[in-house]
Amino acid sequence: MKIAMIGTGYVGLVTGACLAHIGHEIICVDHDQSKISALKNGEIPIYEPGLDKVVADSIASGNLTFTTELTEAVEAVGTIFIAVGTPPAADGRSDLTQVEAAAKQIAKAANGSKIVVIKSTVPVGTCRRVGRILGKHGEDHEFHVASNPEFLREGNAVDDFMNPDRIVVGTDSDKSEAAMRDIYQRFEAQDVPFVSTNLETSELIKYSANAFLAAKVAFINEMSNLCDATGANVEDLSLGIGLDERIGKAFLKPGPGYGGSCFPKDTLALTILAQEADAPSRIIESVVDSNSNHIRRLGRKIAEFCADSWGLDYQHPLIDKRIAVLGLAFKANTDDIRSAASTVIAPLLIKQGASVIGYDPEASEAALDAIDHIETTTDMDEALEGADAVVILTEWENIKSIDWSKKKKLLKSPVIIDLRNLFDPDQMAELNIQYSSLGRPLTGNRR
Ligand SMILES: NC(=O)c1ccc[n+]([C@@H]2O[C@H](COP(=O)([O-])OP(=O)(O)OC[C@H]3O[C@@H](n4cnc5c(N)ncnc54)[C@H](O)[C@@H]3O)[C@@H](O)[C@H]2O)c1
Incomplete structure (x- = not known):
């Protein structure tokens, strides 16, 4: 045709x-x-x-x-x-x-x-x-x-x-x-x-599908916070619930909140649509709130973990610190940074006085345009060189496969906040890296 x-x-x-x-x-x-x-x-x-x-x-x-x-x-x-x-x-x-x-x-x-x-x-x-x-x-x-x-x-x-x-x-x-x-x-x-x-159902299927998936993401992120607070392990929890076929394993990995060009805008648009149709969706409204709270909470978590690791007080720990952000795209294998976590988290760090250098193999240029005062590079070593802390935001294959026993020497201080749970806390502890991830108990306390 x-x-x-x-x-x-x-x-x-x-x-x-x-x-x-x-x-x-x-x-x-x-x-x-x-x-x-x-x-x-x-x-x-x-x-x-x-x-x-x-x-x-x-x-x-x-x-x-x-x-x-x-x-x-x-x-x-x-x-x-x-x-x-x-x-x-x-x-x-x-x-x-x-x-x-x-x-x-x-x-x-x-x-x-x-x-x-x-x-x-x-x-x-x-x-x-x-x-x-x-x-x-x-x-x-x-x-x-x-x-x-x-x-x-x-x-x-x-x-x-x-x-x-x-x-x-x-x-x-x-x-x-x-x-x-x-x-x-x-x-x-x-x-x-x-x-x-019919036309209406087809239009609504798309919004509903995205809203449902966004709800799964927000749910597991909330569970990961609860795991952090209680000593439970979110990875085992995901497996334990995801093996129930009625729930399914997909979209049960904690991360820095959903982003991208679809979920944030579609969930928000659906809440407004539902309000205007006099059929408000309290669930999706909560999902939208939960996701933005989660990202802001992570901004605080980064600053607090850095302060602890560096032995500084919590007031202004990031002033004049150099933070390497690994991954700027909203997920791996794309150059799209629309509503990516990097566009929220990097400005939060910059606002607290840090200088941020972002690495991404494909999205560096777009991020440079979208995020004020960020420096970006497509050379990972350049980002890591002299960094006081590293924040991992995107699960690119070459970020997943970093050998920290080799890359650690580039860092000024070995502090890593991994918001994709890409590395094993036990191995990071063996390398004497101060390592924080999402919903996984502190090293030595995993089982
Ligand atoms: N990106 C995704 O992953 C994805 C997935 C499913 C659905 N969608 C939906 O698909 C739609 C498109 O998304 P996208 O990410 O491809 O957007 P995009 O911004 O990448 O592409 C839109 C393109 O349309 C062009 N354009 C706009 N008006 C035009 C006109 N009058 N004549 C000719 N060209 C015109 C723009 O120049 C642009 O290149 C959106 O509604 C989005 O929500 C996106």
């Missing part, structure tokens, strides 16, 4: 390239000239493992092209996906400016009947609203709107697209449902469940 993908960001590029890979003819559109020029030159503007090959193969097969010309793309196809950003507005609602602008442009460019698929994450009612915009600005043509939320995870996006747990589609006409089944026929043939529902 011939499809235009409006928005060639993390979701649009992966979805466009993967749909091209499975045989569709995709025109990826973006109004960002530099992005499209880079893609035309074979450069991938984001870091996403495996994406370069899928893009290259799809360009070579003739199934994938790039343009800034939305009108030409819309004229050439019958189905148009909208995969533009829906960032949080100042009041926490989803800012739908990009979606509405794209809908208007599509309506004006239309040269016949079109199916418009909303891939962006949008609040309930948005597909109907887009339908009205299309009708108003393109009254000579027939439009069918479908909802098709995306569940890919950055860092694993290509694999997630190619091996989905399910395809969710919301439609309000047989024509759009048939088109969506056609697009995803290959997956249905592989017995991937195809959840076909």
